[in-house]
Amino acid sequence: xxxxxxxxxxxxxxxxxxxxxxxxxxxxxxxxxxxxxxxxxxxxxxxxxxxxxxxxxxxxxxxxxxxxxxxxxxxxxxxxxxxxxxxxxxxxxxxxxxxxxxxxxxxxxxxxxxxxxxxxxxxxxxxxxxxxxxxx
Amino acid sequence: xxxxxxxxxxxxxxxxxxxxxxxxxxxxxxxxxxxxxxxxxxxxxxxxxxxxxxxxxxxxxxxxxxxxxxxxxxxxxxxxxxxxxxxxxxxxxxxxxxxxxxxxxxxxxxxxxxxxxxxxxxxxxxxxxxxx
Amino acid sequence: xxxxxxxxxxxxxxxxxxxxxxxxxxxxxxxxxxxxxxxxxxxxxxxxxxxxxxxxxxxxxxxxxxxxxxxxxxxxxxxxxxxxxxxxxxxxxxxxxxxxxxxxxxxxxxxxxxxxxxxxxxxxxxxxxxxxxxxxxxxxxxxxxxxxxxxxxxxxxxxxxxxxxxxxxxxxxxxxxxxxxxxxxxxxxxxxxxxxxxxxxxxxxxxxxxxxxxxxxxxxxxxxxxxxxxxxxxxxxxxxxxxxxxxxxxxxxxxxxxxxxxxxxxxxxxxxxxxxxxxxxxxxxxxx
Ligand SMILES: Nc1ncnc2c1ncn2[C@@H]1O[C@H](COP(=O)(O)OP(=O)(O)O)[C@@H](O)[C@H]1O
Ligand SMILES: [Mg+2]
Numbered sequence: 001x002x003x004x005x006x007x008x009x010x011x012x013x014x015x016x017x018x019x020x021x022x023x024x025x026x027x028x029x030x031x032x033x034x035x036x037x038x039x040x041x042x043x044x045x046x047x048x049x050x051x052x053x054x055x056x057x058x059x060x061x062x063x064x065x066x067x068x069x070x071x072x073x074x075x076x077x078x079x080x081x082x083x084x085x086x087x088x089x090x091x092x093x094x095x096x097x098x099x100x101x102x103x104x105x106x107x108x109x110x111x112x113x114x115x116x117x118x119x120x121x122x123x124x125x126x127x128x129x130x131x132x133x134x135x136x
Numbered sequence: 137x138x139x140x141x142x143x144x145x146x147x148x149x150x151x152x153x154x155x156x157x158x159x160x161x162x163x164x165x166x167x168x169x170x171x172x173x174x175x176x177x178x179x180x181x182x183x184x185x186x187x188x189x190x191x192x193x194x195x196x197x198x199x200x201x202x203x204x205x206x207x208x209x210x211x212x213x214x215x216x217x218x219x220x221x222x223x224x225x226x227x228x229x230x231x232x233x234x235x236x237x238x239x240x241x242x243x244x245x246x247x248x249x250x251x252x253x254x255x256x257x258x259x260x261x262x263x264x265x266x267x268x
Numbered sequence: 269x270x271x272x273x274x275x276x277x278x279x280x281x282x283x284x285x286x287x288x289x290x291x292x293x294x295x296x297x298x299x300x301x302x303x304x305x306x307x308x309x310x311x312x313x314x315x316x317x318x319x320x321x322x323x324x325x326x327x328x329x330x331x332x333x334x335x336x337x338x339x340x341x342x343x344x345x346x347x348x349x350x351x352x353x354x355x356x357x358x359x360x361x362x363x364x365x366x367x368x369x370x371x372x373x374x375x376x377x378x379x380x381x382x383x384x385x386x387x388x389x390x391x392x393x394x395x396x397x398x399x400x401x402x403x404x405x406x407x408x409x410x411x412x413x414x415x416x417x418x419x420x421x422x423x424x425x426x427x428x429x430x431x432x433x434x435x436x437x438x439x440x441x442x443x444x445x446x447x448x449x450x451x452x453x454x455x456x457x458x459x460x461x462x463x464x465x466x467x468x469x470x471x472x473x474x475x476x477x478x479x480x481x482x483x484x485x486x487x488x489x490x491x492x493x494x495x496x497x498x499x500x501x502x503x504x505x506x507x508x509x510x511x512x513x514x515x516x517x518x519x520x521x522x523x524x525x526x527x528x529x530x531x532x533x534x535x536x537x538x539x540x541x542x543x544x545x546x547x548x549x550x551x552x553x554x555x556x
Contacts, residue, residue: 036224039222039225102197238498245498
């Protein structure tokens with residue numbers, strides 16, 4: 001996988017999510033992603049950004065345009081220094097929530113993207129990396 | 137603060153969401169709508185989301201909430217005009233909004249609302265065509 | 269001191285090229301319909317230049333040396349484009365292996381000592397063989413891409429959305445319903461719903477060989493997405509075997525309207541739209 005372009009933004013308040021979503025949309029349009037895949041990746045991004053705000057008081061997101069063979073895609077790294085997730089398997093289950101919400105953010109995001117990876121350490125923070133291929 | 141306008145048309149409330157939703161805006165809409173239903177005694181709510189390009193689990197939940205809360209206040213909610221990409225994404229996300237009535241566009245949504253309200257009004261006894 | 273073979277090739281580049289062209293053109297299977305002789309010549313020359321320029325004392329004994337990457341790249345490009353143009357692997361193979369003949373031929377003319385000739389020839393054989401292997405690998409990759417593209421095209425074509433009536437769409441699905449296919453079906457169907465303003469969609473699965481829990485899940489997703497748009501989705505063409513497996517697997521289709529045939533689905537659709545089909549009476553106007 002080769003990175004063609006990289007940009008970081010910090011998400012500290014709810015209003016930061018809007019320029020982030022717009023930027024992501026620009027990249028997705030630029031690489032010629034279909035409307036359905038654009039919608040999927042922006043929705044996933046919206047979920048992960050909310051999690052950072054809600055559970056970790058914010059964090060940083062990096063958007064990258066990546067390429068592998070003939071496929072182009074968008075990769076995003078969401079990194080926070082929040083409380084971390086004690087049981088990732090549990091957090092990845094549909095309906096699990098400590099925030100009195102639907103518990104669809106993490107598992108739903110995984111279904112919406114092509115590649116999904118999460119690492120978390122209690123007391124240190126959480127990192128979620130997702131990739132969506134143009135035709136994936 | 138930004139607000140989504142709610143229009144009153146007889147016993148119906150009409151909401152057209154023209155901007156992309158963010159959490160605070162959606163929450164405000166939920167409470168405004170519930171207040172409006174109470175105040176006006178509206179029997180139906182029509183939410184036009186044809187201009188909305190992103191609905192995630194938070195905003196999806198608000199839409200579900202509005203439908204459930206209206207129901208408790210004796211009003212039906214119909215969501216109209218969802219874009220194909222949004223529908224596909226919501227299903228993949230795991231939020232098919234099963235309890236929410238939907239229609240293709242405002243016109244069909246209005247028809248559906250009127251039918252639903254009529255069904256619940258026994259005094260206006262209508263000729264119920266048999267199904268199938 | 270430079271390797272004997274390298275010196276010879278640098279000096280005799282032209283002779284090697286002529287030799288190589290001769291071997292290629294002599295092949296009976298040469299596809300002049302696919303590529304002109306000039307194109308073949310410039311392709312050959314480009315490759316030969318790259319090969320001879322990159323050959324050195326360090327890599328002549330090491331076919332896997334990174335110095336050859338540039339050549340393998342050129343070869344891959346040629347190989348992939350040939351695969352797409354419809355060349356057979358034999359023709360592409362001859363392209364590479366006749367280079368070996370050309371190189372050995374020149375070595376044989378230039379090196380008189382049999383021992384030395386043997387040593388040098390062996391080196392060249394090893395390198396070209398390794399090129400041959402890369403060529404076949406990329407050739408197959410090129411063909412796989414063609415196949416993938418065709419698969420995409422087939423699934424596009426094989427999911428037509430038909431407007432059977434004003435407000436009613438039908439979508440016959442033929443073949444296996446995997447997740448990639450489901451995406452295409454959903455996108456086509458929902459787009460058509462928007463464009464035609466249809467409020468009922470019939471998904472006919474008589475042509476789907478088997479329904480397992482994954483396929484059922486795909487069907488349920490399609491139904492859910494259709495409903496979110498404000499249209500109703502009916503699944504028709506459920507054969508008895510399918511009904512059996514669905515129940516045996518414990519798949520819950522209770523939220524989905526299912527019908528045995530497309531005809532009965534259409535009847536249900538007419539009912540939902542409050543339409544009625546009446547038989548025209550002979551010699552008489554239709555009354556009511
Ligand atoms: N960035 C994060 N930091 C700490 N905990 C998190 C983070 N993201 C998710 N979680 C935990 O994982 C759970 C599941 O998250 P999610 O699937 O998005 O559902 P929801 O946000 O509705 O609870 C959350 O309730 C929370 O406990
Ligand atoms: Mg969440």
